[in-house]
Amino acid sequence: MDEKIIMTYNDVNFSDLIDVISVERDIGNKRDVTTNPALTLGATVNRVKVGMKEIRVRFSLASVKLSDIQFVDTTQPYELRYKNLNKLREKIAGLLHTTVPLKLEFSDEPDRYYWALSDGDISLGAITTWYDEATITFLVPDGVAHSTTYKEVTTHRIESDRIIYTVDNQGTVDAFPIIEVEHEESNGYLAFVNREGISALGDESKVDADAYVRPSEPLLDFKGGRLFNSVSLPSSSYGSSSGGSRMEFISNNDRGYRLRITLETLSQNTSSRTSQVKMRAHLLNQGWTFALYDINASVTVSGQTFTYSGRPQMLTKNSSILLIEKTISVTHDGNGAKTISVSGWLTGQGGYSPNRLTVRTSNYSLPRLALSSHSSGHTQASGPNLAQKNVAVRNDNSDLQNASLKVENAWGRNHLALNALGTIGQNQGASSAGLTWVIPGSERTTNEYIWWRQIFWCGRVNQRGFLKVIVSDESGAFLYGVETIKRGADFETEYNFFATDGKGGFEFLKQWKFKPSHKNEENPFNRDRGWSDLNRKDDQVDVYWFGSHFRVTVPNIKGKKAAKIHVVLGGYPGSEWPTHMYLDELYFRMDFGKKFTDKPTNAFGKQSKVVINSEDDTIQVDGVMNANLLIDGAGFIRLPPGESELQFFASKWTRKMPRVTIRFEERWL
Template structure:
């Protein structure tokens, strides 16, 4: 068995043998720049130096079945962008490369020889091993991590910050830049309008089924029943039975919850926030199902809501609808598969939320927060929440029903209750803030949260050697968050 060479997931030594003596450790292609018009009589002034792309020529031989192996190799190398390239003599590093030129292939009956020249546009090998650096309090009582980069190039840093107490501010500081999130001035006690959690999924699950009118979909028939089961370690609300078949209609079951009064005794929320988590994932083509959530006034007008359904009876296309003032304002098609790229409601994710502030409702879709306005809803108060699950006509709950159609979380908060008490700060105990240094994005509990980023934040890289990074947080945050910095080294 010759040297292992994996490109884009394919093992090339099934087709070729890399010649002895080959090494991927070629040096950088340095490109110094001089100032030729500096007015010097001799020599030139140095301006700067950098490195360009890297080329790695790899000589190889092919034994027997030359034509077949040559064609298979050509198929594998036919890519339209750099792909992962890993050599067996450096398995802890990956290049992002494309082949260049021809294969310089010579055919000697049962023996073939050639050269694949790999072009590495960024000129670097990237470590496949992530190094972690936990932060701890230094002699001055400042939370600090020492990042040791044993590579040969500067690399981005990612962070995980797990909160052990409420917190309103995060600062990340090094000699190379400053990153800030939240609000430095946020306090723990003040006279303010607070949010109050009034409803959880367990409150909804405890209610009897409602066979009445589904106000988002009045033509749907609610004659069945819902049940809450623990699936994958989480309580999930799902459809247990659809009830009697009604030809040409969606049939199923529903629960209607009356929003309880806040701590001041007022029932109804003019401004509110609701976090949801759905699992909506098919197991076969052509499956159908629906789940919806509607936020209603006391007289049953639909203020806003989501309708998540699949009516495609042959393929695998589902739809998410945004509802505002009883109307659909946007429909988004997606594939309800297990793929993270296609389906935000698969088993590993499912995050969703909705926020009403006066006449504006903000929805969520794949890390973005589209907003819509309607003057008609400005003073509408949410007094009821309806959650419904249905199947079409007589298709039943067998193989024609979406395999995973569950609601895994519902947390409803009323916004703006005037109180003098402990402020529910931006980051709560247990919240996890994740910062992706390469993508320059921040996430809170798995959801994109660009609104927390303060102006002037710089997502800095750390060079080879040791770099101290310090972490700051609100003075009332005690104990301190648990912080871990992470890097993947890069090599010339």
């Protein structure tokens, strides 16, 4: 006896509603061949169009559970499914009612599923009042069956400038891969190439931006759960200018030629009380170029001297040449501090080459070494503990900062959430909890990038609350920010970009509305998403919303430097705040390019994650959509049936190839 077939549609098991009699699937799909008569014999094929797939399911339905009836006996007890077939018919009609394809599965194909929707009439045969039969015709618009699991590509080999992956697609049509690229080092270019085409992002010809433009500086980095990681830090060092992880030292200028020495603290070891410091020496130029000249250089750092002698070619204007690169170990003083000296020189032969360039002796203060958390002057701190509490600058004073926060775990990750609201007075409508991070370092610019992940998902329609991300200047005045706010008892929620009006108040410059549900099409801040960013260049701000960036001119912040970043979570006493209103991640970067056309950073920074999704033709960088990275003429890669090769390229100058994960669903006609 054949095993009973179970049908599941939109994750609903239909076995309690119907009994599947048969499932009819044709071989392949309908083909429409367009031809023209040949001159002498046969025809010329102009086009072959492969149509949709059609699946017919014949089934029975009964108001009683047929498996309970062993033989026809009017006195035999049985279990009622529904009081009559009409109720059952209405139930099935409701489950099949959709305007978009939904997931369809059959138990006799446990490794396949279809995106399908019902078509035509589902006519009953009028057999009895308690039993009947009918046929559902499902249309599959994309024309294929999908594998229920993703296949991951693991076989690869490394060649000089690329990684070549061997792909085994056992489906009968092209597959659309999801490619994840995780960077440990900066990179400016990603390309995936096979016989079907190319998917390329960034700029292949661009040199390392860090080598000739002052790189952007990440000053707050609470990505990837680091907001909740507890670390031992000197109590007095956060927000001070006593030490930095990276510094540059520039020589005199000879016709645009300069020697640049960069020191960067890569890592620290508390047990050996040492830091690993990388030194790099670059020769920079502007309008002059040269070749076939002898160049000599020397750099002394922390008492160690490193030299260069050679005949480099410098044939491109506004470029750089790496002359020396060394990593040294530096032992810290007893209190965890350490300052080292650095100096250097370079000599050419005159003519087109540089004359003498000198970097005078300067000091470099390493980041203070984190001692034991029990040592005097040290504290065990996580991201929230590094912030000032309930002194946040806001766009208005309609809320009283007297609420408290907590760390809440949901869906396997930590979130910063409201814990309790405080009592408010007559002049305040809400209670809030604010966190204020002082932007570290003494140098400020009018160009910054803020990235964060927030969740705003209501469990009930009448919940109310708000989450704000705000920037203030050196005088403590409000500059600009965004708020996610649900004011009323309906489901309407606002996402607003606002800025100072220059008169002590604020003005809304961009406003959007959404529904804080679990649905991707309604809510950009649901469980699996929530990333957003703001990118400022003086008086212009790029605001991210639902997959796009909107550039806004803000005259009242021109020339004003960011000094603090504030996050505020609030609610309204007497009302529930949103069930899932969280801050998950936060990142602040200071830039040195003054225009959006300036490229102060490489396209893909350290620790960045890029997702190229050929299933829905999207590109994400750290969760934020950015289709502009796709190079003109490139598209989204496909993987052909059978065995094939997929080649991966990155920038030639990147210090370490990114880690790549490739996975795809196989598909069958």
